[in-house]
Structures are given as C-alpha cells and as structure tokens.
Amino acid sequence: MATERFDVLREQVRGQVIEEGDPEYDSARRVFNGMVDRRPAAILRVSQVADVMAAVRFARGLGIDVALRGGAHSAPGFGTVEDGLVLDFSALRAVRVDPVERTAVAGAGATWADYNHATHAFGLASTGGIIGSTGVAGLTLGGGIGYLARKYGLACDNLVSADVVLADGTFVKASNAENVDLFWALRGGSGNFGVVTSFEFRLHPVDMVHVGIVLFDAALGVQVGSVYRDWLAAEPEEMGAFFGFHQGPPVPFLPEEWHGRPVAVVAGMWTGDIDAAPAHWQPIVEAGPVLGSMFAPLPYPALNIMFDELNGVPGLQGYWKADFLKALSDDALRVAVEHAPDIPTVHSANHFYPIDGAVHRVAPDGTAFPYRNVRFAPVIAGQWPDAADNARNIASVRDYWAALHEYSERGGYINFQDADDQARIAENYAANYARLSRIKAKYDPDNFFHVNQNIKPALAPTAGSAAAPAPVLAPPAQADPPEVTPMI
The missing domain is CATH 3.40.462.20 (Vanillyl-alcohol Oxidase; Chain A, domain 3)
Structure with missing residues (x-):
C-alpha cells in the first residue's frame, strides 16, 4: 500500500516499490531461511543501476537501513532488514558471455544456475556454488567455493571487474586497473563496501x-x-x-x-x-x-x-x-x-x-x-x-x-x-582485517552497508596519536540462540 514516505523514491526509480499492505508484500519480503521473519518498510525491485544510485541516496536521507538481496540464500537473512529498505535484484539476472575473450558479465540477481546455463552454451564455466539457486553476488563476494576451485580457484579469484554503487550513491568500476583497493576488498570482503550491480568473470573450458x-x-x-x-x-x-x-x-x-x-x-x-x-x-x-x-x-x-x-x-x-x-x-x-x-x-x-x-x-x-x-x-x-x-x-x-x-x-x-x-569477523579475515577496515573507512566511513558480516571502518587517528591498532583476536563468543519467529 503506497505511503507518502516512499513517494520520492517512486519518482526516482523505474523498479517497483512494495510496501506493507501491498498484495505482493509477504512474498516479496521472504528470504531463503524460513527462520528469518523481518518486515522491511519497503522492497525495491531494482530494474537498473540508476535505481540503486537513487535508492542509496534516498535511504541515507531517510536514515534507514538497507539490505541487499541477490539469490536470497544468506543463512543469517542478510537479504532483508526490519523496517528498512531491501534492494531486490531478482530482475537483474542476465548473463552476457564473450566467447572470444572468455569472459562473462552477470547481473547482481543472477543465480549460478543462470550463469552456468549461459556459459555452458559456449563450453565454458568458472567456479560457482554447489547449489544452483545460490546467488552469484553473495557467493563471489564472500570468496566462492565450488567444484572447480582446485583447478581454477575461488569464484572471487576469477573476478575480472565489478560495477559498484558506493555509500554516497556514486558509481565506480573496480578492477586491477581502477579502484584497485576496492577491487581487492570485494574479493572476499562480502557486501561491506558497496552495492555490486554486475560481475565480470574469467571463463575456462568446461563442458x-x-x-x-x-x-x-x-x-x-x-x-x-x-x-x-x-x-x-x-x-x-x-x-x-x-x-x-x-x-x-x-x-x-x-x-x-x-x-x-x-x-x-x-x-x-x-x-x-x-x-x-x-x-x-x-x-x-x-x-x-x-x-x-x-x-x-x-x-x-x-x-x-x-x-x-x-x-x-x-x-x-x-x-x-x-x-x-x-x-x-x-x-x-x-x-x-x-x-x-x-x-x-x-x-x-x-x-x-x-x-x-x-x-x-x-x-x-x-x-x-x-x-x-x-x-x-x-x-x-x-x-x-x-x-x-x-x-x-x-x-x-x-x-x-x-x-x-x-x-x-x-x-x-x-x-x-x-x-x-559476527564476533569472529576479525578472525575470519586474519591478517587482512586491518587493511579491510581501512578500505571500509575510505569507501563507507559511516558503515552504511552494515547488514552483513560486518567489517567496521577504521577509526581515524586523533591529532598526535598513533593509528588505531588492529583488533585483538579473541576466542569466538558463544551467543545465545537467536529469537526466531516462523514465517507465516
């Protein structure tokens, strides 16, 4: 049901904005894990990159959290957020293959089944997941283990470039030639640094x-x-x-x-x-x-x-x-x-x-x-x-x-x-955590993108002080079981 709260966003995007009370709301808010029952203020079904740029700026202005949903497979349910804005990329599933250069560009909503269907037509593949409905985006940004890893490396090792919308709503490309530090961080650092709207991969002969x-x-x-x-x-x-x-x-x-x-x-x-x-x-x-x-x-x-x-x-x-x-x-x-x-x-x-x-x-x-x-x-x-x-x-x-x-x-x-x-985040990145924290501070100093296994931005040193030290790696804490409500 449309409300004035999201009227400005509707004027700025081509994708559908769904709010509570709309007929599609309950189906649009669901994620893979039925244990996760969150009620976003709105879900934006992204139609193009311009929608993402507008949505990030809108959410910042409104002061609400943003969740990014590709394949929606996140076990913790990071593809949704309570009373925030979900950017749903399920409409951006196209995969474009260049068989001469042996590369493929996948949209942020593509699954590995989508990706493999497109690349197999040319007798090509790159490392993907074990389950076909897993999203290309989430798996790659977290590393990307799959059947081809021993031969061709992780999914992130096959990433050639990425299109990214940053926390201020601007658009950049990350690769080994542009925004090199961001490209380094995206390959394993998860969704901490921006919204990746497309992924370019290197392909290999696999038929x-x-x-x-x-x-x-x-x-x-x-x-x-x-x-x-x-x-x-x-x-x-x-x-x-x-x-x-x-x-x-x-x-x-x-x-x-x-x-x-x-x-x-x-x-x-x-x-x-x-x-x-x-x-x-x-x-x-x-x-x-x-x-x-x-x-x-x-x-x-x-x-x-x-x-x-x-x-x-x-x-x-x-x-x-x-x-x-x-x-x-x-x-x-x-x-x-x-x-x-x-x-x-x-x-x-x-x-x-x-x-x-x-x-x-x-x-x-x-x-x-x-x-x-x-x-x-x-x-x-x-x-x-x-x-x-x-x-x-x-x-x-x-x-x-x-x-x-x-x-x-x-x-x-x-x-x-x-x-x-979350208590293990520094241990998960070991010696790379301090560098990731510094890159986070550069590209997302306010930690706008925090609905994830979150890397905190490094604190800027005060005048006359040394730089903030890397975190001490403590044994992982044992949290109580999360409070859960079954999906209706």
Whole structure:
C-alpha cells in the first residue's frame, strides 16, 4: 500500500516499490531461511543501476537501513532488514558471455544456475556454488567455493571487474586497473563496501564432466574419509569432490532401507578426459562397502543443480556454522561420525569442501580472502521444516561445531556462517582485517552497508596519536540462540 514516505523514491526509480499492505508484500519480503521473519518498510525491485544510485541516496536521507538481496540464500537473512529498505535484484539476472575473450558479465540477481546455463552454451564455466539457486553476488563476494576451485580457484579469484554503487550513491568500476583497493576488498570482503550491480568473470573450458556420487554407512566415516583425504591429495586438479554426511536421500541408487539413515558421501566431478574418469574414481569405490553410487558423464550445469531439491529448498528453518581445517584429520573425522546421527533432516548436510590447488596459488594477501593455507572448509548446515524444533536443532549444530572447532583454525568461511558469528569477523579475515577496515573507512566511513558480516571502518587517528591498532583476536563468543519467529 503506497505511503507518502516512499513517494520520492517512486519518482526516482523505474523498479517497483512494495510496501506493507501491498498484495505482493509477504512474498516479496521472504528470504531463503524460513527462520528469518523481518518486515522491511519497503522492497525495491531494482530494474537498473540508476535505481540503486537513487535508492542509496534516498535511504541515507531517510536514515534507514538497507539490505541487499541477490539469490536470497544468506543463512543469517542478510537479504532483508526490519523496517528498512531491501534492494531486490531478482530482475537483474542476465548473463552476457564473450566467447572470444572468455569472459562473462552477470547481473547482481543472477543465480549460478543462470550463469552456468549461459556459459555452458559456449563450453565454458568458472567456479560457482554447489547449489544452483545460490546467488552469484553473495557467493563471489564472500570468496566462492565450488567444484572447480582446485583447478581454477575461488569464484572471487576469477573476478575480472565489478560495477559498484558506493555509500554516497556514486558509481565506480573496480578492477586491477581502477579502484584497485576496492577491487581487492570485494574479493572476499562480502557486501561491506558497496552495492555490486554486475560481475565480470574469467571463463575456462568446461563442458561435459564425469559426475560421481558414492554413499557409505556413516559409521565408516573415519575409514572412508581418510581414503578420500589421501585420494584427493594425490588426484590431479581436474578432480573436484567433497566429502560429507547426510541422511540417506530418497534417490533410486540408494536402497530404500537407507533412506533417512546417516550416510557418508563423496560427490563431485572429473573434468579431464571422460574415458579416463572411472580409473580416477576407483579408489573411492574401494574405500568401503558401497551402499549406492551413481556415475555418469553429464553437462557441468547438471551437477550444479543436482542437490537443489534436497539442500536448496526455500522456506526451511536454517542454522549454519563453519570453520577452516588445515587437514581432514582422523580426529576431525571421528567428531563428524559421532555427530552424524544428529543430522536433523534429509535437507541438512555436513560437508568438507576442498580448497587446495589453484586456491593455494593465490597469496593470502592477494585478495581479501586470507585462508590460502588450509585444505578444507567444513560447513554444518542444519535445515528442517518445523520451527518447534529450532532450539533442539540449533543446539545440536552448535555442539557439533564446538567439538570440531578444537581441530580447526580460528577463522571460518563467512558464506557458511550465521548471524551469531559476527564476533569472529576479525578472525575470519586474519591478517587482512586491518587493511579491510581501512578500505571500509575510505569507501563507507559511516558503515552504511552494515547488514552483513560486518567489517567496521577504521577509526581515524586523533591529532598526535598513533593509528588505531588492529583488533585483538579473541576466542569466538558463544551467543545465545537467536529469537526466531516462523514465517507465516
């Protein structure tokens, strides 16, 4: 229902402004995580960059918070905000491919399914996410782990340039030639520095791949996980596969008696010669008694959407925790096996994603993403349908994370963290945090963009004083479970 409060914004934009009382309001305010039930003052469905520039200036003048929504997959629900303005980019999903230069430009609302569909037509790809409905924007800005990371680096490592609207409403381009410090910060620093309205990526030849999914009894997780760990370390970078734990999915290649029971899984793809693939998968097939498996040559985009119906379901209650591991040790595997029976639903997952190979060939200070010396990024992604189970399942995820954290690094992957992980922000960026804080002070000194895993702007030194010191890295705080209200 239109109100005078947003009349000025309506006059300045081409996109639709939706307020409470409008027929579309309830659907427009929803995000992926059903645990997040916020009521924005308005949602702007962005139609073009000019809308973003006007909206940022308008929100600053009105003194309201702004949330940025691309794919809406943010576990903490950073794609929405209470009584603020949401910039919804779902209409900006176009992907333009230049097959000669091997680059692609994606709009801020594009998903990885959109991106891969466009690039696959030319036999090209770059590192994206594991779930097709994940947004290109959020995943890239936080780093971007995916099946192609061992071969081609993180999504942010493939970023060539970005169009950005800054906190004062001005527009700039960031690249290795323009606004170099901003470009450095965007590659892993999340949405702290501005609104990225489009992303230009470097592409690589990826067409048909050999997909493998192998399922084992979760009780054999230490045995299978140790084989996986040694196998992957010895495999060429053309092999990209994760190890994890699930409830047995209702798929035809898994016997029905294992549906809903704890299983260990190795899943991924071989991007080398298709005929050579079976030999590369053989050590995993021999890692233990196989409950079920699927191997097939498939187009790369088919793998990217393969888990969408299990782990990409919008509206489920969700709570996530994450870390980094220098090694997938037997101790870490024992913790995972111990907690595997607590995985709440078939929609939940505990994955260990490899981030070696090309990821390690970028210096820790080469981009904002600093953890270039670890080998795995574990995520504990709890998802379930009933809000009545929130307290129990949140506690279960936290218990598992606390046990695993004993063998982990101090920081974790921000794309896999929840709202109560804000206390870890300095640890997540390690030695890069102080530089990020200075860049934040340059481009967003008032911390206008703070609906995120927030990097605070560095304080300007007072006359005669030394510069503000980098924050002391303290052990992560354990916050109380968030107060949640189920989505109606």
